[in-house]
Amino acid sequence: MITQIRLEFLKLVRSKGFYLSFAALSVFVLLMLWGFYTYAEKKTSGLATEQFKYTYESRSYFNGLTFTLYSLLFAFSLVIPIFVAMTAGGQIAGERSTGTLRMMCVRPVSRASIVMAKFLVVAIHTYLLLAFFITLNLLVGLLFVGWGNLELYPGPLNLVDAPGQILRDDALWRFAYASFSGTWALLVVAAIATLFSVIFRNPVTAVAATIAIYLMLYIVGRIEFFVDLRPLFFTTDMDFWRDVLKPEIPWHELYHYAATCGAYIFGLLLTSIIIFEHKDITT
Protein backbone atom coordinates (compact mmCIF):
# COMPACT_ATOMS: atom_id res chain seq x y z
CA MET A 1 0.00 0.00 0.00
CA ILE A 2 2.83 2.38 0.92
CA THR A 3 4.56 1.60 -2.37
CA GLN A 4 1.32 2.26 -4.26
CA ILE A 5 0.87 5.60 -2.53
CA ARG A 6 4.50 6.50 -3.31
CA LEU A 7 4.04 5.59 -6.98
CA GLU A 8 0.80 7.51 -7.24
CA PHE A 9 2.39 10.52 -5.60
CA LEU A 10 5.30 10.40 -8.04
CA LYS A 11 2.80 10.31 -10.89
CA LEU A 12 1.02 13.31 -9.44
CA VAL A 13 4.10 15.48 -8.95
CA ARG A 14 5.27 14.68 -12.47
CA SER A 15 2.01 15.84 -13.99
CA LYS A 16 1.59 19.38 -15.29
CA GLY A 17 -1.80 19.69 -13.62
CA PHE A 18 -0.14 19.53 -10.19
CA TYR A 19 1.93 22.63 -10.86
CA LEU A 20 -0.89 24.31 -12.73
CA SER A 21 -3.06 24.20 -9.62
CA PHE A 22 -0.40 25.96 -7.52
CA ALA A 23 0.29 28.49 -10.28
CA ALA A 24 -3.42 29.27 -10.68
CA LEU A 25 -3.82 29.78 -6.93
CA SER A 26 -0.82 32.12 -6.95
CA VAL A 27 -2.46 34.17 -9.70
CA PHE A 28 -5.66 34.22 -7.64
CA VAL A 29 -3.71 35.63 -4.67
CA LEU A 30 -2.30 38.41 -6.88
CA LEU A 31 -5.80 39.16 -8.15
CA MET A 32 -7.10 39.31 -4.59
CA LEU A 33 -4.26 41.58 -3.57
CA TRP A 34 -5.06 43.95 -6.39
CA GLY A 35 -8.78 43.99 -5.58
CA PHE A 36 -8.24 44.21 -1.84
CA TYR A 37 -5.67 46.97 -2.09
CA THR A 38 -7.72 49.17 -4.42
CA TYR A 39 -10.91 48.58 -2.41
CA ALA A 40 -9.19 49.34 0.90
CA GLU A 41 -7.56 52.45 -0.56
CA LYS A 42 -10.84 53.67 -2.00
CA LYS A 43 -12.88 52.96 1.10
CA THR A 44 -10.51 54.25 3.76
CA SER A 45 -9.59 57.60 2.33
CA GLY A 46 -11.39 60.79 1.42
CA LEU A 47 -15.18 60.65 1.26
CA ALA A 48 -15.16 56.88 1.41
CA THR A 49 -14.12 57.02 5.08
CA GLU A 50 -17.74 57.95 5.74
CA GLN A 51 -18.79 54.52 4.52
CA PHE A 52 -16.65 52.64 7.03
CA LYS A 53 -17.19 54.67 10.16
CA TYR A 54 -18.04 52.01 12.69
CA THR A 55 -16.44 48.79 11.61
CA TYR A 56 -14.05 48.93 8.73
CA GLU A 57 -13.18 52.56 9.41
CA SER A 58 -9.52 52.23 10.23
CA ARG A 59 -6.74 51.16 7.95
CA SER A 60 -5.85 48.56 10.58
CA TYR A 61 -9.02 46.62 9.64
CA PHE A 62 -7.49 45.81 6.28
CA ASN A 63 -4.44 43.85 7.37
CA GLY A 64 -2.68 40.68 6.30
CA LEU A 65 -4.97 38.44 8.35
CA THR A 66 -8.15 40.02 6.97
CA PHE A 67 -6.67 39.68 3.50
CA THR A 68 -5.98 35.98 4.09
CA LEU A 69 -9.47 35.44 5.47
CA TYR A 70 -11.23 37.04 2.50
CA SER A 71 -8.93 35.36 0.01
CA LEU A 72 -9.37 31.95 1.60
CA LEU A 73 -13.16 32.19 1.86
CA PHE A 74 -13.54 33.28 -1.76
CA ALA A 75 -11.06 30.74 -3.13
CA PHE A 76 -12.46 27.90 -1.06
CA SER A 77 -15.94 28.42 -2.43
CA LEU A 78 -15.10 29.04 -6.06
CA VAL A 79 -11.56 28.02 -7.06
CA ILE A 80 -10.00 25.27 -4.95
CA PRO A 81 -12.83 22.71 -5.44
CA ILE A 82 -12.20 22.89 -9.19
CA PHE A 83 -8.57 21.81 -8.78
CA VAL A 84 -9.53 19.08 -6.32
CA ALA A 85 -12.13 17.80 -8.80
CA MET A 86 -9.55 17.93 -11.60
CA THR A 87 -7.02 15.84 -9.67
CA ALA A 88 -9.51 13.32 -8.29
CA GLY A 89 -11.58 13.04 -11.47
CA GLY A 90 -8.53 12.15 -13.51
CA GLN A 91 -7.28 9.37 -11.24
CA ILE A 92 -9.03 6.23 -12.53
CA ALA A 93 -10.61 7.63 -15.72
CA GLY A 94 -7.24 9.13 -16.65
CA GLU A 95 -5.52 5.75 -16.36
CA ARG A 96 -8.29 4.23 -18.43
CA SER A 97 -8.08 6.85 -21.20
CA THR A 98 -4.29 6.45 -21.45
CA GLY A 99 -4.60 2.65 -21.47
CA THR A 100 -2.62 2.00 -18.28
CA LEU A 101 -5.50 0.94 -16.03
CA ARG A 102 -5.60 -2.61 -17.35
CA MET A 103 -1.89 -2.98 -16.68
CA MET A 104 -2.37 -1.74 -13.10
CA CYS A 105 -5.18 -4.16 -12.45
CA VAL A 106 -3.25 -7.24 -13.53
CA ARG A 107 -0.65 -6.56 -10.82
CA PRO A 108 -1.06 -8.53 -7.57
CA VAL A 109 -2.76 -5.69 -5.72
CA SER A 110 -6.41 -5.40 -4.84
CA ARG A 111 -8.58 -2.96 -6.72
CA ALA A 112 -9.64 -1.49 -3.40
CA SER A 113 -6.03 -0.58 -2.64
CA ILE A 114 -5.68 1.04 -6.07
CA VAL A 115 -8.66 3.31 -5.39
CA MET A 116 -7.51 4.01 -1.85
CA ALA A 117 -3.93 4.84 -2.85
CA LYS A 118 -5.20 7.24 -5.49
CA PHE A 119 -7.64 8.84 -3.06
CA LEU A 120 -4.97 9.30 -0.39
CA VAL A 121 -2.75 11.02 -2.93
CA VAL A 122 -5.63 13.33 -3.83
CA ALA A 123 -6.03 14.04 -0.09
CA ILE A 124 -2.33 14.91 0.18
CA HIS A 125 -2.61 17.17 -2.86
CA THR A 126 -5.67 18.88 -1.36
CA TYR A 127 -3.86 19.55 1.89
CA LEU A 128 -0.79 20.85 0.07
CA LEU A 129 -2.98 23.16 -2.00
CA LEU A 130 -4.68 24.63 1.06
CA ALA A 131 -1.49 24.89 3.12
CA PHE A 132 0.30 26.55 0.21
CA PHE A 133 -2.59 28.94 -0.40
CA ILE A 134 -2.88 29.98 3.25
CA THR A 135 0.88 30.42 3.65
CA LEU A 136 1.16 32.43 0.45
CA ASN A 137 -1.72 34.67 1.50
CA LEU A 138 -0.22 35.26 4.93
CA LEU A 139 3.16 36.11 3.41
CA VAL A 140 1.68 38.42 0.79
CA GLY A 141 -0.62 39.93 3.40
CA LEU A 142 2.25 40.53 5.81
CA LEU A 143 4.50 42.06 3.15
CA PHE A 144 1.98 44.16 1.23
CA VAL A 145 -0.97 44.84 3.52
CA GLY A 146 0.41 44.81 7.07
CA TRP A 147 -0.16 42.96 10.31
CA GLY A 148 -2.81 43.17 13.03
CA ASN A 149 -5.68 41.37 14.72
CA LEU A 150 -8.49 39.68 12.85
CA GLU A 151 -11.62 41.85 13.19
CA LEU A 152 -14.89 40.11 12.35
CA TYR A 153 -18.26 41.78 11.75
CA PRO A 154 -21.70 40.31 11.04
CA GLY A 155 -22.99 40.58 7.51
CA PRO A 156 -20.30 40.16 4.88
CA LEU A 157 -18.87 36.63 4.75
CA ASN A 158 -21.63 35.29 7.08
CA LEU A 159 -19.04 34.25 9.59
CA VAL A 160 -20.28 35.80 12.85
CA ASP A 161 -23.59 36.96 14.35
CA ALA A 162 -21.95 39.60 16.53
CA PRO A 163 -18.81 41.70 16.18
CA GLY A 164 -15.75 39.83 17.36
CA GLN A 165 -12.00 39.73 17.27
CA ILE A 166 -9.28 37.08 17.11
CA LEU A 167 -5.86 38.19 18.30
CA ARG A 168 -3.01 37.90 15.83
CA ASP A 169 -1.23 34.84 17.25
CA ASP A 170 -4.48 33.00 17.84
CA ALA A 171 -5.61 33.87 14.32
CA LEU A 172 -2.47 32.26 12.88
CA TRP A 173 -3.35 29.05 14.71
CA ARG A 174 -6.89 29.30 13.40
CA PHE A 175 -5.59 29.42 9.83
CA ALA A 176 -3.55 26.30 10.60
CA TYR A 177 -6.74 24.60 11.82
CA ALA A 178 -8.52 25.79 8.68
CA SER A 179 -6.01 23.96 6.50
CA PHE A 180 -7.16 20.68 8.13
CA SER A 181 -10.88 21.40 8.37
CA GLY A 182 -10.82 22.75 4.79
CA THR A 183 -9.07 19.64 3.52
CA TRP A 184 -11.66 17.42 5.20
CA ALA A 185 -14.51 19.41 3.64
CA LEU A 186 -12.90 19.33 0.19
CA LEU A 187 -12.48 15.56 0.38
CA VAL A 188 -16.24 15.32 -0.18
CA VAL A 189 -15.69 16.85 -3.61
CA ALA A 190 -12.71 14.53 -4.10
CA ALA A 191 -14.82 11.49 -3.20
CA ILE A 192 -17.53 12.49 -5.69
CA ALA A 193 -14.90 12.99 -8.39
CA THR A 194 -13.37 9.60 -7.55
CA LEU A 195 -16.75 7.92 -7.94
CA PHE A 196 -17.31 9.61 -11.31
CA SER A 197 -13.77 8.71 -12.29
CA VAL A 198 -14.66 5.06 -11.70
CA ILE A 199 -17.98 5.32 -13.54
CA PHE A 200 -16.97 7.37 -16.58
CA ARG A 201 -14.37 6.41 -19.16
CA ASN A 202 -13.33 9.97 -19.91
CA PRO A 203 -11.61 12.05 -17.18
CA VAL A 204 -13.05 15.26 -18.65
CA THR A 205 -16.58 13.91 -18.13
CA ALA A 206 -15.76 12.92 -14.55
CA VAL A 207 -14.30 16.34 -13.72
CA ALA A 208 -17.08 18.26 -15.49
CA ALA A 209 -19.81 16.23 -13.76
CA THR A 210 -18.22 16.83 -10.34
CA ILE A 211 -17.82 20.56 -10.88
CA ALA A 212 -21.36 20.81 -12.28
CA ILE A 213 -22.85 19.11 -9.23
CA TYR A 214 -20.76 21.15 -6.81
CA LEU A 215 -21.54 24.51 -8.43
CA MET A 216 -25.20 23.66 -8.93
CA LEU A 217 -25.73 22.80 -5.27
CA TYR A 218 -23.52 25.68 -4.12
CA ILE A 219 -25.54 28.21 -6.11
CA VAL A 220 -28.95 26.65 -5.52
CA GLY A 221 -28.16 26.52 -1.79
CA ARG A 222 -27.88 30.29 -1.82
CA ILE A 223 -31.25 30.92 -3.44
CA GLU A 224 -34.08 31.46 -0.97
CA PHE A 225 -36.49 29.32 -3.03
CA PHE A 226 -34.55 26.28 -1.93
CA VAL A 227 -34.17 27.19 1.71
CA ASP A 228 -35.85 23.96 2.84
CA LEU A 229 -33.62 21.84 0.63
CA ARG A 230 -30.42 23.58 1.76
CA PRO A 231 -29.77 21.23 4.72
CA LEU A 232 -29.81 18.26 2.33
CA PHE A 233 -26.96 19.55 0.16
CA PHE A 234 -23.42 18.36 0.86
CA THR A 235 -22.22 21.90 0.09
CA THR A 236 -24.06 23.08 3.22
CA ASP A 237 -22.28 20.49 5.36
CA MET A 238 -18.95 21.44 3.78
CA ASP A 239 -19.32 24.96 5.18
CA PHE A 240 -18.30 23.67 8.63
CA TRP A 241 -14.64 24.26 7.86
CA ARG A 242 -15.13 28.02 8.41
CA ASP A 243 -16.18 27.49 12.02
CA VAL A 244 -12.54 27.40 13.12
CA LEU A 245 -12.29 31.04 12.01
CA LYS A 246 -14.99 32.22 14.43
CA PRO A 247 -13.96 33.93 17.69
CA GLU A 248 -15.58 31.09 19.65
CA ILE A 249 -15.31 27.80 17.78
CA PRO A 250 -18.72 26.05 17.91
CA TRP A 251 -17.28 22.60 18.58
CA HIS A 252 -20.59 20.70 18.60
CA GLU A 253 -21.57 22.08 15.23
CA LEU A 254 -18.09 21.43 13.89
CA TYR A 255 -18.08 17.79 15.05
CA HIS A 256 -21.53 17.22 13.62
CA TYR A 257 -20.77 18.55 10.16
CA ALA A 258 -17.29 17.01 10.08
CA ALA A 259 -18.90 13.64 10.82
CA THR A 260 -21.53 14.25 8.13
CA CYS A 261 -18.76 15.03 5.63
CA GLY A 262 -17.00 11.86 6.82
CA ALA A 263 -20.12 9.86 6.01
CA TYR A 264 -20.15 11.34 2.51
CA ILE A 265 -16.45 10.66 2.01
CA PHE A 266 -16.42 7.07 3.20
CA GLY A 267 -19.80 6.23 1.70
CA LEU A 268 -18.78 7.48 -1.73
CA LEU A 269 -15.39 5.83 -1.44
CA LEU A 270 -16.94 2.48 -0.55
CA THR A 271 -19.34 2.80 -3.49
CA SER A 272 -16.41 3.62 -5.80
CA ILE A 273 -14.49 0.54 -4.64
CA ILE A 274 -17.47 -1.77 -5.06
CA ILE A 275 -18.21 -0.47 -8.55
CA PHE A 276 -14.53 -0.61 -9.52
CA GLU A 277 -14.21 -4.19 -8.29
CA HIS A 278 -17.08 -5.28 -10.50
CA LYS A 279 -16.03 -3.25 -13.49
CA ASP A 280 -14.89 -5.02 -16.63
CA ILE A 281 -11.79 -3.14 -17.78
CA THR A 282 -11.49 -3.46 -21.52
CA THR A 283 -9.03 -0.71 -22.36
Add this chain to the structure above:
Amino acid sequence: MWLKSLIGLLFVLSLLGAFIVKPAREREMTDSSGAEESRDSKHLRILTWNIGNGNLESETRAHAEDLPAVAVVILENEPDAVALQELTGESQLKLLLTHLENRYRGYVTSKGNSDRFDAVLVTTRSEGNAIFEDVPAGDHFAAAATFRLQKDSLEIYLVSAHADAFSASRRRGFSEDVTDFVRNRGKSGLTFITGDFNFDVSTRNKNNLFTDDAKQDSESYAYLLKYFRDLGRSAGETAINNRRIDYVFGPTKTVSVRRAEVLRDAAVGAMDHWPLLVEVGF
Protein backbone atom coordinates in the same frame (compact mmCIF):
# COMPACT_ATOMS: atom_id res chain seq x y z
CA MET B 1 -11.23 -7.12 2.02
CA TRP B 2 -9.84 -5.50 5.18
CA LEU B 3 -9.64 -2.17 3.37
CA LYS B 4 -13.30 -2.32 2.40
CA SER B 5 -14.25 -3.32 5.95
CA LEU B 6 -12.20 -0.43 7.34
CA ILE B 7 -13.87 2.10 5.04
CA GLY B 8 -17.27 0.58 5.84
CA LEU B 9 -16.53 0.90 9.56
CA LEU B 10 -15.43 4.52 9.14
CA PHE B 11 -18.63 5.21 7.20
CA VAL B 12 -20.79 3.77 9.99
CA LEU B 13 -18.82 5.64 12.68
CA SER B 14 -19.19 8.91 10.78
CA LEU B 15 -22.93 8.39 10.43
CA LEU B 16 -23.25 7.61 14.13
CA GLY B 17 -21.14 10.64 15.01
CA ALA B 18 -23.33 12.90 12.89
CA PHE B 19 -26.48 11.60 14.60
CA ILE B 20 -25.10 11.62 18.13
CA VAL B 21 -23.53 15.09 18.10
CA LYS B 22 -26.38 17.51 17.60
CA PRO B 23 -25.51 20.81 15.91
CA ALA B 24 -25.75 23.78 18.23
CA ARG B 25 -28.43 25.46 16.10
CA GLU B 26 -30.83 22.58 16.63
CA ARG B 27 -30.05 22.60 20.34
CA GLU B 28 -30.78 26.33 20.41
CA MET B 29 -34.26 25.73 19.01
CA THR B 30 -35.12 23.28 21.77
CA ASP B 31 -33.38 25.07 24.64
CA SER B 32 -34.91 27.83 26.72
CA SER B 33 -34.76 31.02 24.77
CA GLY B 34 -31.64 32.84 25.89
CA ALA B 35 -32.54 33.41 29.53
CA GLU B 36 -29.75 34.80 31.69
CA GLU B 37 -29.15 34.36 35.40
CA SER B 38 -30.84 37.27 37.11
CA ARG B 39 -31.54 38.47 40.62
CA ASP B 40 -33.17 41.66 39.42
CA SER B 41 -36.30 42.70 41.20
CA LYS B 42 -37.96 44.66 38.40
CA HIS B 43 -39.00 43.28 35.05
CA LEU B 44 -39.88 44.93 31.79
CA ARG B 45 -41.60 43.05 28.98
CA ILE B 46 -41.36 44.48 25.47
CA LEU B 47 -43.08 43.25 22.34
CA THR B 48 -42.18 44.45 18.86
CA TRP B 49 -44.18 43.46 15.81
CA ASN B 50 -44.41 44.60 12.23
CA ILE B 51 -48.08 43.89 11.60
CA GLY B 52 -47.88 44.73 7.89
CA ASN B 53 -48.47 42.16 5.18
CA GLY B 54 -46.37 40.36 2.61
CA ASN B 55 -45.44 41.86 -0.75
CA LEU B 56 -48.02 39.84 -2.67
CA GLU B 57 -50.90 41.61 -0.94
CA SER B 58 -52.52 44.62 -2.59
CA GLU B 59 -52.34 46.41 0.78
CA THR B 60 -49.00 45.70 2.45
CA ARG B 61 -49.74 47.83 5.50
CA ALA B 62 -51.67 46.47 8.49
CA HIS B 63 -55.20 45.23 7.80
CA ALA B 64 -57.93 46.46 10.14
CA GLU B 65 -59.45 42.98 10.22
CA ASP B 66 -56.20 41.61 11.71
CA LEU B 67 -56.25 44.01 14.66
CA PRO B 68 -58.48 41.87 16.94
CA ALA B 69 -55.95 39.03 16.59
CA VAL B 70 -53.09 41.45 17.27
CA ALA B 71 -54.91 42.61 20.40
CA VAL B 72 -55.37 39.01 21.57
CA VAL B 73 -51.61 38.35 21.26
CA ILE B 74 -50.82 41.52 23.21
CA LEU B 75 -53.36 40.79 25.95
CA GLU B 76 -52.20 37.18 26.29
CA ASN B 77 -48.55 38.13 26.67
CA GLU B 78 -49.10 41.26 28.76
CA PRO B 79 -46.09 43.28 27.61
CA ASP B 80 -45.40 46.55 29.43
CA ALA B 81 -44.66 48.27 26.14
CA VAL B 82 -45.46 47.39 22.54
CA ALA B 83 -43.76 48.65 19.38
CA LEU B 84 -45.81 48.24 16.22
CA GLN B 85 -44.89 49.02 12.65
CA GLU B 86 -46.68 49.52 9.35
CA LEU B 87 -49.99 50.86 10.60
CA THR B 88 -52.03 52.93 8.15
CA GLY B 89 -52.46 55.75 10.65
CA GLU B 90 -54.11 56.97 13.82
CA SER B 91 -57.48 55.39 13.07
CA GLN B 92 -55.95 51.92 13.21
CA LEU B 93 -54.25 52.75 16.51
CA LYS B 94 -57.56 53.89 18.00
CA LEU B 95 -59.23 50.72 16.78
CA LEU B 96 -56.47 48.59 18.29
CA LEU B 97 -56.67 50.43 21.62
CA THR B 98 -60.38 49.68 21.70
CA HIS B 99 -59.69 45.99 21.10
CA LEU B 100 -57.14 46.20 23.92
CA GLU B 101 -59.99 47.19 26.25
CA ASN B 102 -58.17 50.43 27.10
CA ARG B 103 -55.44 48.56 28.94
CA TYR B 104 -52.87 50.44 26.87
CA ARG B 105 -52.20 54.02 25.88
CA GLY B 106 -50.69 54.58 22.49
CA TYR B 107 -49.17 56.97 20.03
CA VAL B 108 -48.71 56.88 16.31
CA THR B 109 -46.01 58.88 14.49
CA SER B 110 -46.63 62.07 12.56
CA LYS B 111 -46.80 61.77 8.80
CA GLY B 112 -43.40 61.88 7.20
CA ASN B 113 -42.45 60.86 3.71
CA SER B 114 -43.90 57.41 4.18
CA ASP B 115 -47.39 55.98 3.84
CA ARG B 116 -46.94 53.76 6.90
CA PHE B 117 -46.74 54.65 10.56
CA ASP B 118 -45.01 53.30 13.63
CA ALA B 119 -46.80 53.13 16.94
CA VAL B 120 -45.82 52.68 20.55
CA LEU B 121 -48.14 51.39 23.25
CA VAL B 122 -47.60 51.56 27.01
CA THR B 123 -49.59 49.65 29.57
CA THR B 124 -51.97 51.67 31.72
CA ARG B 125 -50.47 49.80 34.69
CA SER B 126 -47.41 52.04 34.38
CA GLU B 127 -46.91 54.94 36.76
CA GLY B 128 -48.38 58.28 35.72
CA ASN B 129 -48.79 59.39 32.17
CA ALA B 130 -46.46 58.21 29.46
CA ILE B 131 -44.93 60.92 27.30
CA PHE B 132 -44.99 60.24 23.58
CA GLU B 133 -42.97 61.90 20.84
CA ASP B 134 -41.70 61.61 17.28
CA VAL B 135 -38.13 60.63 16.59
CA PRO B 136 -37.02 62.21 13.29
CA ALA B 137 -35.04 59.69 11.24
CA GLY B 138 -34.33 59.89 7.55
CA ASP B 139 -37.41 61.15 5.72
CA HIS B 140 -39.92 59.89 8.27
CA PHE B 141 -40.40 59.38 11.99
CA ALA B 142 -40.12 56.69 14.60
CA ALA B 143 -42.40 56.70 17.63
CA ALA B 144 -41.09 56.98 21.19
CA ALA B 145 -42.53 56.74 24.67
CA THR B 146 -41.11 57.75 28.05
CA PHE B 147 -42.63 56.07 31.08
CA ARG B 148 -41.98 54.48 34.48
CA LEU B 149 -43.29 51.08 35.54
CA GLN B 150 -43.49 52.12 39.18
CA LYS B 151 -43.01 55.36 41.01
CA ASP B 152 -39.52 54.51 42.27
CA SER B 153 -38.30 52.67 39.17
CA LEU B 154 -36.03 53.95 36.42
CA GLU B 155 -37.39 55.99 33.57
CA ILE B 156 -37.80 53.93 30.41
CA TYR B 157 -37.48 55.34 26.92
CA LEU B 158 -38.65 53.08 24.13
CA VAL B 159 -38.51 53.73 20.39
CA SER B 160 -40.56 51.90 17.76
CA ALA B 161 -38.73 52.15 14.44
CA HIS B 162 -39.09 50.86 10.89
CA ALA B 163 -36.17 51.09 8.48
CA ASP B 164 -36.38 50.99 4.70
CA ALA B 165 -36.99 47.57 3.19
CA PHE B 166 -35.34 48.22 -0.15
CA SER B 167 -32.24 50.36 0.33
CA ALA B 168 -29.34 49.36 2.59
CA SER B 169 -27.90 52.86 2.55
CA ARG B 170 -31.27 54.38 3.61
CA ARG B 171 -31.47 51.75 6.37
CA ARG B 172 -28.06 52.84 7.52
CA GLY B 173 -28.96 56.53 7.53
CA PHE B 174 -32.15 55.74 9.44
CA SER B 175 -30.37 53.59 12.05
CA GLU B 176 -27.76 56.29 12.60
CA ASP B 177 -30.41 59.01 12.98
CA VAL B 178 -32.42 57.02 15.53
CA THR B 179 -29.32 56.05 17.50
CA ASP B 180 -27.95 59.60 17.50
CA PHE B 181 -31.30 61.09 18.52
CA VAL B 182 -31.58 58.71 21.45
CA ARG B 183 -27.97 59.27 22.53
CA ASN B 184 -28.33 63.03 22.33
CA ARG B 185 -31.30 63.02 24.70
CA GLY B 186 -28.70 62.68 27.43
CA LYS B 187 -31.19 61.48 30.04
CA SER B 188 -30.58 58.69 32.50
CA GLY B 189 -32.77 55.59 32.70
CA LEU B 190 -33.19 52.65 30.40
CA THR B 191 -33.33 53.14 26.65
CA PHE B 192 -34.60 50.60 24.15
CA ILE B 193 -34.67 50.85 20.37
CA THR B 194 -37.01 48.30 18.88
CA GLY B 195 -38.61 47.55 15.57
CA ASP B 196 -38.17 46.26 12.06
CA PHE B 197 -34.73 47.30 10.81
CA ASN B 198 -34.93 45.13 7.70
CA PHE B 199 -31.30 44.06 7.89
CA ASP B 200 -30.37 40.45 8.40
CA VAL B 201 -26.78 40.10 9.52
CA SER B 202 -27.11 36.63 10.97
CA THR B 203 -25.03 33.76 9.62
CA ARG B 204 -28.27 32.13 8.48
CA ASN B 205 -28.26 34.51 5.52
CA LYS B 206 -25.88 32.74 3.18
CA ASN B 207 -26.66 34.76 0.10
CA ASN B 208 -23.75 37.11 -0.06
CA LEU B 209 -19.99 36.93 -0.01
CA PHE B 210 -19.15 40.62 0.18
CA THR B 211 -21.49 43.19 -1.28
CA ASP B 212 -21.91 46.88 -0.59
CA ASP B 213 -25.42 46.22 0.73
CA ALA B 214 -24.13 43.61 3.15
CA LYS B 215 -21.42 46.03 4.22
CA GLN B 216 -23.96 48.86 4.77
CA ASP B 217 -26.17 46.59 6.88
CA SER B 218 -23.14 45.45 8.82
CA GLU B 219 -22.33 49.11 9.51
CA SER B 220 -25.91 49.81 10.67
CA TYR B 221 -25.86 46.88 13.06
CA ALA B 222 -22.35 47.66 14.30
CA TYR B 223 -23.34 51.27 15.03
CA LEU B 224 -26.35 50.20 17.08
CA LEU B 225 -24.17 47.67 18.93
CA LYS B 226 -21.67 50.40 19.78
CA TYR B 227 -24.18 51.75 22.28
CA PHE B 228 -26.76 49.01 22.72
CA ARG B 229 -27.09 45.27 23.09
CA ASP B 230 -29.08 43.02 20.78
CA LEU B 231 -31.41 41.52 23.38
CA GLY B 232 -33.38 39.25 21.03
CA ARG B 233 -30.42 37.59 19.32
CA SER B 234 -31.06 34.15 20.74
CA ALA B 235 -34.70 34.10 19.63
CA GLY B 236 -34.00 33.37 15.96
CA GLU B 237 -35.74 34.47 12.81
CA THR B 238 -38.59 36.97 13.03
CA ALA B 239 -39.86 37.05 9.45
CA ILE B 240 -40.56 34.71 6.57
CA ASN B 241 -37.64 33.24 4.57
CA ASN B 242 -35.72 32.66 7.81
CA ARG B 243 -34.87 36.33 8.24
CA ARG B 244 -34.04 37.94 11.58
CA ILE B 245 -34.89 41.55 10.87
CA ASP B 246 -36.84 42.64 13.97
CA TYR B 247 -34.79 43.70 16.95
CA VAL B 248 -34.90 44.89 20.51
CA PHE B 249 -31.75 46.83 21.31
CA GLY B 250 -31.27 47.73 24.97
CA PRO B 251 -28.71 48.84 27.52
CA THR B 252 -25.41 46.98 27.34
CA LYS B 253 -24.95 46.37 31.08
CA THR B 254 -27.82 47.35 33.33
CA VAL B 255 -30.36 44.76 32.22
CA SER B 256 -30.40 40.97 32.03
CA VAL B 257 -32.42 39.05 29.46
CA ARG B 258 -35.01 36.87 31.21
CA ARG B 259 -36.81 35.81 28.06
CA ALA B 260 -36.35 36.35 24.34
CA GLU B 261 -38.87 34.62 22.15
CA VAL B 262 -40.40 34.92 18.73
CA LEU B 263 -44.11 34.09 18.93
CA ARG B 264 -44.31 32.03 15.76
CA ASP B 265 -48.00 31.13 16.05
CA ALA B 266 -49.09 34.74 16.32
CA ALA B 267 -49.13 35.95 12.71
CA VAL B 268 -52.55 36.15 11.08
CA GLY B 269 -53.69 36.74 7.50
CA ALA B 270 -50.81 37.49 5.16
CA MET B 271 -48.45 38.93 7.80
CA ASP B 272 -44.80 38.30 7.03
CA HIS B 273 -43.41 39.00 10.53
CA TRP B 274 -43.82 37.39 13.90
CA PRO B 275 -43.80 39.33 17.16
CA LEU B 276 -40.56 39.38 19.13
CA LEU B 277 -41.05 39.32 22.88
CA VAL B 278 -38.20 40.29 25.16
CA GLU B 279 -38.36 40.42 28.94
CA VAL B 280 -35.53 42.02 30.87
CA GLY B 281 -34.74 42.36 34.55
CA PHE B 282 -33.15 45.47 35.97
